[in-house]
Amino acid sequence: MQSLEISVRLHTDPDSIKNNSKDYGNLGQEIPSAVLYPSSINDIITLIKLANNLSTPFTIAARGSGHSVRGQASARGGVVVDMKSLRIITGNGIKISRNPDSLGFYADVRGEQRWIDILFATLEHGLAPVSWTDYLHLTVGGTLSNGGISGQSFLHGPQISNVLEMDVITGKGELMTCSKHTNSELFYAVLGGLGQFGVITRARIVLEKAPSRAKWVRLIYNDFSKFTQDQEHLISIANGPNYVEGSLITNHTSPNNWRSSFYSPSHQSKIFSLSRHTQGLLYSLELVKYYDHDHDLDAIDQELESLLKELNYIPGFMFKKDVSFVNFLCRVGSRDSTQSTEEEKIEAHPWLNLFVPKSRVSDFNTGVLLNIIHRCNLISGPILFYPLSRKKWDDRMSAVTPDEDIFYALGLLHTSYMSNESEIFDKVNDEIIEFCEEGGIEVKQYLPHYKSRKDWIKHFGPKWSVFQEMKMKFDPKMILSPGQRIFNLV
Numbered sequence: 001m002q003s004l005e006i007s008v009r010l011h012t013d014p015d016s017i018k019n020n021s022k023d024y025g026n027l028g029q030e031i032p033s034a035v036l037y038p039s040s041i042n043d044i045i046t047l048i049k050l051a052n053n054l055s056t057p058f059t060i061a062a063r064g065s066g067h068s069v070r071g072q073a074s075a076r077g078g079v080v081v082d083m084k085s086l087r088i089i090t091g092n093g094i095k096i097s098r099n100p101d102s103l104g105f106y107a108d109v110r111g112e113q114r115w116i117d118i119l120f121a122t123l124e125h126g127l128a129p130v131s132w133t134d135y136l137h138l139t140v141g142g143t144l145s146n147g148g149i150s151g152q153s154f155l156h157g158p159q160i161s162n163v164l165e166m167d168v169i170t171g172k173g174e175l176m177t178c179s180k181h182t183n184s185e186l187f188y189a190v191l192g193g194l195g196q197f198g199v200i201t202r203a204r205i206v207l208e209k210a211p212s213r214a215k216w217v218r219l220i221y222n223d224f225s226k227f228t229q230d231q232e233h234l235i236s237i238a239n240g241p242n243y244v245e246g247s248l249i250t251n252h253t254s255p256n257n258w259r260s261s262f263y264s265p266s267h268q269s270k271i272f273s274l275s276r277h278t279q280g281l282l283y284s285l286e287l288v289k290y291y292d293h294d295h296d297l298d299a300i301d302q303e304l305e306s307l308l309k310e311l312n313y314i315p316g317f318m319f320k321k322d323v324s325f326v327n328f329l330c331r332v333g334s335r336d337s338t339q340s341t342e343e344e345k346i347e348a349h350p351w352l353n354l355f356v357p358k359s360r361v362s363d364f365n366t367g368v369l370l371n372i373i374h375r376c377n378l379i380s381g382p383i384l385f386y387p388l389s390r391k392k393w394d395d396r397m398s399a400v401t402p403d404e405d406i407f408y409a410l411g412l413l414h415t416s417y418m419s420n421e422s423e424i425f426d427k428v429n430d431e432i433i434e435f436c437e438e439g440g441i442e443v444k445q446y447l448p449h450y451k452s453r454k455d456w457i458k459h460f461g462p463k464w465s466v467f468q469e470m471k472m473k474f475d476p477k478m479i480l481s482p483g484q485r486i487f488n489l490v
C-alpha cells in the first residue's frame with residue numbers, strides 16, 4: 001500500500017531526470033532512473049525499505065542543493081531523492097529551545113533546510129548558529145555529510161562539531177535518533193560520513209546570541225611566512241577575532257570575485273598595481289570582529305586596533321568595512337546551479353579542496369601556490385587559504401583531517417568557461433596532488449573525490465575499518481549515496 005503511495009511521487013519525466021543528472025560542478029552526467037519528490041520522511045523510509053526488499057537493490061541518493069561538484073549527490077540508474085520538495089511541502093518549521101543542562105539555546109532544523117533560512121529564522125529570536133559555511137544556500141544534510149567549514153571554524157569547530165542530536169533514516173530504512181549518548185556509533189559515523197549511513201532528517205544545532213554588526217578587515221601580504229604567522233597568531237589568542245580566513249591574489253585573479261566584492265574600485269587598482277610591481281603572489285588575510293549596537297564603539301575600535309598592531313601586513317594595505325552581521329554572513333550571493341543563461345550552461349567548476357598540514361605549508365607554498373598555481377596563467381576564481389584547529393574536530397566523527405594540531409584549508413575554486421578548459425584545470429589539480437604525494441606532504445581532500453578503493457582507504461587511514469564496519473551495520477546493501485564512489489565504484 002505504502003509503495004503504491006510513493007509511486008505517485010516517483011517521477012521519470014525528462015525534466016526531473018535532467019535536473020537531477022548534473023550538479024554545480026557541471027562536469028558530467030549521472031542519469032538516475034527516477035526522482036522521488038517526498039512529501040514526508042515516511043516516503044523516504046518507504047523507498048529505502050523497497051530497495052532493501054529487492055534481491056538486487058537500486059541505489060538512492062539524497063540531493064540537498066546539488067552543490068557538489070563531482071556527482072556526489074547522484075545515483076546513476078537509481079533514485080535521487082529531491083530533498084527540496086520536503087522544504088516546499090512542509091515549510092520552514094525551525095524549532096528553537098533552551099538547553100536545560102547548559103542553559104544555552106539550540107534549534108531543531110530539518111536535513112533539507114538551507115543555512116540561509118536557518119539564519120533568518122533564528123535571528124527572529126536574537127540567536128544564530130555559531131559555525132557557518134561561506135555560502136549559505138547549502139543544506140544541513142549536505143554540509144553535515146562533509147564538515148561545513150568557514151572562518152568561524154578555528155573557534156567553534158566545523159558545523160559537524162556543533163550538532164547535539166540527529167534523526168537519521170539508515171540504509172535499512174530505520175528512523176533512529178542519535179547523539180553522543182544515544183546510538184553514538186551512528187551519530188559519529190554520519191557527521192562527515194558522505195551520506196553513506198543514512199539520510200539526515202533532523203539536526204539539533206547549537207545557537208548563541210547573535211551579534212548585530214561586524215568589523216570586517218582585509219590585509220595584504222607579499223610574504224607567505226608573515227601571512228601564515230599572522231593567521232596562526234590570530235587563531236591562538238584569547239579574545240581575538242570571530243572569523244579568520246585568507247586568500248590568494250594572483251596577476252590573473254581579481255581581488256574581487258563572485259565570492260565577495262569587498263574592495264572599492266580605487267582599492268582594487270591599488271592592489272593591482274602592487275601585484276604588477278611585485279610580480280609575485282599576494283596573500284590576503286581576512287578577519288572579522290563582531291559587536292553589538294549597545295557595544296561601546298570606541299572600545300571595539302580600540303580592540304581592533306590592538307589586534308592589527310600585532311600584525312605584519314604591508315603598510316598602507318589594510319582595508320576595513322563595518323557591516324551588519326547578516327550582510328557579512330550573506331556576502332556570497334545565490335549561485336543556483338539550475339540557472340540557465342547560456343553562460344551558466346557551459347560554466348563548469350572543477351574545484352579542488354585540500355587540508356594541508358601546518359608543518360609543510362612552506363613547501364606547499366613554494367611547490368603548489370607559487371610554482372603551480374601562480375605560474376598557471378589560466379586560473380580563474382577564488383583561491384582560499386586559511387588555518388583550522390584540529391582540537392575543534394572530534395576524532396570519532398567520520399570527517400578526515402591531517403594528523404596535526406593546525407592545518408590549512410586550500411579552496412581552489414576554478415570556473416571553466418570553455419568545453420576543454422575543465423580538463424586543463426583537472427590536470428592542474430592532479431599535478432598538485434602528485435606534487436604532495438612525491439614530496440610526502442600528507443594532505444587530505446575535503447569534499448573528497450577518488451576513483452579507486454585504494455585511494456579511499458588511504459584517505460580514511462586508521463578510520464577506514466570503522467567506516468567500513470559502520471557501512472555494514474547501517475547500510476549493508478550499499479544503497480545510499482553511490483555518487484561518492486566509495487562502496488559503489490563504477
Ligand SMILES: Cc1cc2nc3c(=O)[nH]c(=O)nc-3n(C[C@H](O)[C@H](O)[C@H](O)COP(=O)(O)OP(=O)(O)OC[C@H]3O[C@@H](n4cnc5c(N)ncnc54)[C@H](O)[C@@H]3O)c2cc1C
Binds near residue numbers: 139198199201483
Ligand atoms: C558556491 C559554493 C560554496 C561553497 N562553500 C562552502 C563553504 O564555505 N564551506 C564548506 O564547507 N563547503 C562549501 N561548499 C561545499 C558544500 O558544503 C558541499 O558541496 C555540500 O555537500 C553541498 O551541500 P548540498 O546541500 O548542495 O549537498 P548535495 O550536493 O546535494 O549533497 C552532498 C552529499 O550529501 C548527501 N546528502 C545530501 N543531503 C543529505 C541528507 N539530508 N542526509 C544525508 N546525506 C545527504 C548527498 O547524497 C551527497 O552525497 C560550497 C559549495 C558551493 C557550490
